[in-house]
Amino acid sequence: MSNWSLCPLLLLLAVHLVCGSVDLPASLDPSLLENVDVDQLRSNYLPPGLQNTTVTFDDFKKLLQSKCQKANDHLPKGSVNASALSQSVQDAAMALGECLSGLANMTEIQAEIAEASPKGDLDVVFEKYCLRMPQAKTCLKNFNEALLPCLTPDEKAHNAVMQRIGDKLLEFICYKNGDQIALFIAEQGPECLQGSRDGIAKCLNSSFAGYLPKDLSPEWNLPQLVLGPKECVDLYAFETCTVELLEKCATITPSNIVESMFRYVRRESSCQPHIDRAKRQQRQALPLTGGSSASLHLTWTSASLLMATLLARLA
Numbered sequence: 001m002s003n004w005s006l007c008p009l010l011l012l013l014a015v016h017l018v019c020g021s022v023d024l025p026a027s028l029d030p031s032l033l034e035n036v037d038v039d040q041l042r043s044n045y046l047p048p049g050l051q052n053t054t055v056t057f058d059d060f061k062k063l064l065q066s067k068c069q070k071a072n073d074h075l076p077k078g079s080v081n082a083s084a085l086s087q088s089v090q091d092a093a094m095a096l097g098e099c100l101s102g103l104a105n106m107t108e109i110q111a112e113i114a115e116a117s118p119k120g121d122l123d124v125v126f127e128k129y130c131l132r133m134p135q136a137k138t139c140l141k142n143f144n145e146a147l148l149p150c151l152t153p154d155e156k157a158h159n160a161v162m163q164r165i166g167d168k169l170l171e172f173i174c175y176k177n178g179d180q181i182a183l184f185i186a187e188q189g190p191e192c193l194q195g196s197r198d199g200i201a202k203c204l205n206s207s208f209a210g211y212l213p214k215d216l217s218p219e220w221n222l223p224q225l226v227l228g229p230k231e232c233v234d235l236y237a238f239e240t241c242t243v244e245l246l247e248k249c250a251t252i253t254p255s256n257i258v259e260s261m262f263r264y265v266r267r268e269s270s271c272q273p274h275i276d277r278a279k280r281q282q283r284q285a286l287p288l289t290g291g292s293s294a295s296l297h298l299t300w301t302s303a304s305l306l307m308a309t310l311l312a313r314l315a
Contacts, residue, residue, distance in 0.1 A: 061086065061090070064086040064089060064090070064150070065082050065085075065086040066082075067086075067150055068080075068082040068085040068086045068089070068149065068150035069082035070152075071149075071150050071151055071152045071155075072085075072149070080149075085149050085150050086150065088149075089146050089147055089150055091146070092142065092143045092145075092146030092147070093143065095139075095142065095143070096139050096140070096142070096143040099135070099136075099138075099139035099142075100136060100139055103129070103132045103135055103136055103139075104129050104132070109125070109129065112125045113125055113185060117185070117186070122178075122182035122185060122186060123177065123178060123179060125178075125182075126174070126177060126178020126179075126181055126182050127177035129178070130173075130177045130178045131177075133170050133171070133174050137167055140163070140166050140167075140170075144162075144163060152224060154224060155224050155226055158225065158227055159225075161227055161268065161269055161270075162225060162227070164268045165265050165268050168264060168265055168267075168268050169261070172260075172261050172264045172265070180257055180260070183253065183257070184253070184257045187251050187253035187254060188249070188250060188251060188254065189253070189254035189257065191249075192249035192250070192251075192255075193246070195249065196242075196245050196248075196249065199245045200242055202241075203238055203241035203242045203245065204238060206237070206241065207234045207235070207237045207241065208234060208238065211234075227269055227271070229274040232269065232271035232274040232275055233274055233275055233278045235266075235271065236266075236271070236275045236278075239259070239262040242258065243255055243258060243262070246258055
């Protein structure tokens with residue numbers, strides 16, 4: 001089973017919340033999933049080679065059930081009902097959506113931001129919603145508890161880190177009652193992200209495309225939710241690529257805030273030693289790039305490490 005870090009997804013979710021592209025209705029119903037524009041999801045978030053996949057949401061449900069089963073294969077046969085576990089995860093996901101939508105509806109927030117911006121009162125808007133952060137953390141905690149029975153031992157070992165990262169993302173968004181996000185919006189941050197969307201997608205693909213199979217199918221194993229040395233370095237490559245791209249916007253503030261968000265999250269993980277080690281190794285290896293190409297065989301991993309180092313030097 002391939003490894004895949006949950007952290008990039010959390011970061012992307014935070015970015016999309018800031019942009020206002022995630023609009024949660026006042027109430028959710030499982031039938032709403034049938035109306036999701038899967039084609040749009042494919043074209044926006046999958047690498048080019050996977051955009052023609054025919055995997056459906058029912059296929060993903062089967063993948064989830066398979067994951068729940070495999071995560072408990074070490075237990076006596078018949079002692080775990082994988083179907084019930086996967087259904088619990090689905091129910092918890094719907095409850096999470098309802099919980100979060102009850103705390104913050106993006107359509108309402110956008111209207112309040114539009115009204116407050118000319119008055120310079122963005123901090124008032126975000127203070128209102130940031131006071132609800134404890135409830136949001138509880139929503140995430142409840143979902144995580146439903147997910148735990150479907151996690152492998154390795155994933156469970158990383159779970160506490162993942163929870164801290166989720167909490168820290170919320171705390172970053174609500175730092176000083178949302179001052180940073182208010183500044184982000186005032187300094188054309190959403191416009192900067194929207195204008196850089198294609199470039200960010202390329203950064204995402206160049207950093208994480210190797211984690212996806214060549215073809216998606218119902219038989220594909222869901223990746224593990226871990227944050228190991230390789231995931232740390234690839235996340236850093238994505239960070240440096242994205243920050244460098246955002247530095248080209250009209251103002252530097254959006255880039256600085258996004259970079260601060262990455263660093264804020266990184267401090268909650270054990271990533272920094274792995275990143276520092278990779279940078280040292282690649283600095284030592286750089287002189288070799290002038291020699292014979294036959295003597296240098298770069299794997300996908302070492303190539304990504306080299307890219308991370310080069311991007312770090314440019315940042």
